[in-house]
Amino acid sequence: MxxxxxxxxxxxxxxxxxxxxxxxxxxxxxxxxxxxxxxxxxxxxxxxxxxxxxxxxxxxxxxxxxxxxxxxxxxxxxxxxxxxxxxxxxxxxxxxxxxxxxxxxxxxxxxxxxxxxxxxxxxxxxxxxxxxxxxxxxxxxxxxxxxxxxxxxxxxxxxxxxxxxxxxxxxxxxxxxxxxxxxxxxxxxxxxxxxxxxxxxxxxxxxxxxxxxxxxxFYSRSVHAECPRYHYYQNSQFASDFGDEHNCLFKLGCLGPISFSDCPRRQWNDRTNWCVRANSPCISCSSEYFCALKDVPFFRKGEAYRALKKTVNKSTESKSQGE
Ligand code: SF4
Ligand code: SF4
Missing domain, CATH: 3.40.50.700 (NADH:ubiquinone oxidoreductase-like, 20kDa subunit)
Known part of the structure; x- marks a missing residue:
């Protein structure tokens, strides 16, 4: 060695x-x-x-x-x-x-x-x-x-x-x-x-x-809170197409607001890049909502994230009641 x-x-x-x-x-x-x-x-x-x-x-x-x-x-x-x-x-x-x-x-x-x-x-x-x-x-x-x-x-x-x-x-x-x-x-x-x-x-x-x-x-702050595009979110400047290098990806399905992870700071592959910097919405791979529901595409309408959260919480509750 x-x-x-x-x-x-x-x-x-x-x-x-x-x-x-x-x-x-x-x-x-x-x-x-x-x-x-x-x-x-x-x-x-x-x-x-x-x-x-x-x-x-x-x-x-x-x-x-x-x-x-x-x-x-x-x-x-x-x-x-x-x-x-x-x-x-x-x-x-x-x-x-x-x-x-x-x-x-x-x-x-x-x-x-x-x-x-x-x-x-x-x-x-x-x-x-x-x-x-x-x-x-x-x-x-x-x-x-x-x-x-x-x-x-x-x-x-x-x-x-x-x-x-x-x-x-x-x-x-x-x-x-x-x-x-x-x-x-x-x-x-x-x-x-x-x-x-x-x-x-x-x-x-x-x-x-x-x-x-x-x-x-590593997991106390949301991706959204540390995202370099956060000011676009605050100013309601939303991307309408994938590949947009500047605006907030919320309306393309970004789940940064419900994802708790230090991705924007740490980044991936020895700090080479991370999802939003690569113009991809966060698909919330750090959360309990990731892949929880069937027939739900990775990229959802950003506005629907509350509904998603509600449905998953409901399904988790009913599962634990059945246990
Ligand atoms: S791109 Fe996603 S994580 Fe970044 S500000 Fe917009 S919604 Fe939040
Ligand atoms: S999809 Fe996963 S790796 Fe990408 S920003 Fe969201 S939590 Fe981080």
């Missing part, structure tokens, strides 16, 4: 601190957290449920150079279904050995098929059989991506598997969600995952919202 100098770690820590909005005083602590991740001092178990592996790809197929891409390239994973060389019984033995020593970091990607346990199998057994002890013995549990945070695409209206978020799984098993952190978006941004983990390792559990357990440093 190539060595990364302390100076480089400090630069990464400073870059993360700036992104999180914590200021330079936090840079050394975050640098130490990153060092622990990189040099394998922390045991990380990465399990997948109903997922497309997009969050793994987002984390590991990062462009270089860049602080997060460096960290992700060297990050030490005790087990990852797609990346680990170990297969079959060898892999299972490795996982069970890890799970028997509490205190590791569990990263979970995808939804849990709670209504159809055999829809997701590990070693020919329902995922739940492994997930339960893995969650119980973890020091921190990170739900990565929109599927693990809310259910996401696998939980879309009409799905037959009863796909649910990791939080719902934990609540159903009466597990304490105090050590749960959720990092949504489809896919999850590498900076938010690595930043949350580095923060947790050195500074403890980051502040999070009580309902979905999302770290507030």
């Amino acid at each position: 190539n060595q990364i100098s302390r100076r480089e770690f400090l630069k990464m820590g400073a870059s993360l601190a700036a992104m999180i909005g914590l200021g330079p005083l936090y840079a050394p602590a975050l640098a130490e957290g990153l060092q622990e991740i990189v040099y394998g001092r922390v045991r990380i178990l990465w399990l997948q449920g109903q997922s497309c592996t997009g969050c793994s790809v987002s984390l590991l197929d990062s462009a270089s150079p860049g602080p997060v891409s460096l960290v992700t390239r060297y990050m030490s994973l005790a087990f990852h279904a797609t990346l680990s060389a170990a297969q079959g019984q060898v892999a299972m033995d490795m996982i069970y050995q890890l799970v028997q020593k509490p205190g590791y970091v569990l990263i979970f990607e995808g939804a849990v098929p709670m209504g159809m346990p055999r829809a997701s199998l590990v070693n020919d057994k329902p995922l739940e059989e492994l997930l339960l002890p893995a969650v119980q013995n973890a020091g921190v549990v990170i739900a990565v991506g929109t599927c693990a945070t809310y259910g996401g695409m696998p939980a879309a209206e009409g799905n037959p598997t009863g796909a649910a978020s990791l939080r719902k799984f934990m609540e159903a098993k009466r597990l304490n969600t105090g050590n749960l952190l959720a990092v949504p978006n489809c896919p999850a941004p590498p900076e938010s995952l690595v930043g949350s983990l580095a923060y947790y390792l050195k500074l403890g559990m980051p502040p999070k919202d009580p309902q979905f357990h999302r770290p507030t440093m």
Whole structure:
């Protein structure tokens, strides 16, 4: 493994601190957290449920150079279904050995098929059989991506598997969600995952919202509030065609007002671009409304977002009453 100098770690820590909005005083602590991740001092178990592996790809197929891409390239994973060389019984033995020593970091990607346990199998057994002890013995549990945070695409209206978020799984098993952190978006941004983990390792559990357990440093402000086109919205200057490089995309279906994520600040692919800057309305991939309803196009009339919110809330309520 190539060595990364302390100076480089400090630069990464400073870059993360700036992104999180914590200021330079936090840079050394975050640098130490990153060092622990990189040099394998922390045991990380990465399990997948109903997922497309997009969050793994987002984390590991990062462009270089860049602080997060460096960290992700060297990050030490005790087990990852797609990346680990170990297969079959060898892999299972490795996982069970890890799970028997509490205190590791569990990263979970995808939804849990709670209504159809055999829809997701590990070693020919329902995922739940492994997930339960893995969650119980973890020091921190990170739900990565929109599927693990809310259910996401696998939980879309009409799905037959009863796909649910990791939080719902934990609540159903009466597990304490105090050590749960959720990092949504489809896919999850590498900076938010690595930043949350580095923060947790050195500074403890980051502040999070009580309902979905999302770290507030990344998910407390709406895309709309931080959007560089916000002043066009305020002046009612709306784009009427896709490709408009200047006006607000609200009337083309932008769901920035109901999406809580730091996309305008962080951007994607090492800050190359993000949805609105690419003239695409935000499709709310960070929210519980993403893909919740069938037969709803990604690009909806902006004015209809309240109706969408109402319908999803209603359908969530009736689902939970039926539970
Ligand atoms: S483009 Fe979307 S996020 Fe930006 S100001 Fe308009 S509605 Fe808000
Ligand atoms: S701007 Fe919206 S659709 Fe784009 S990544 Fe952010 S939350 Fe997802």
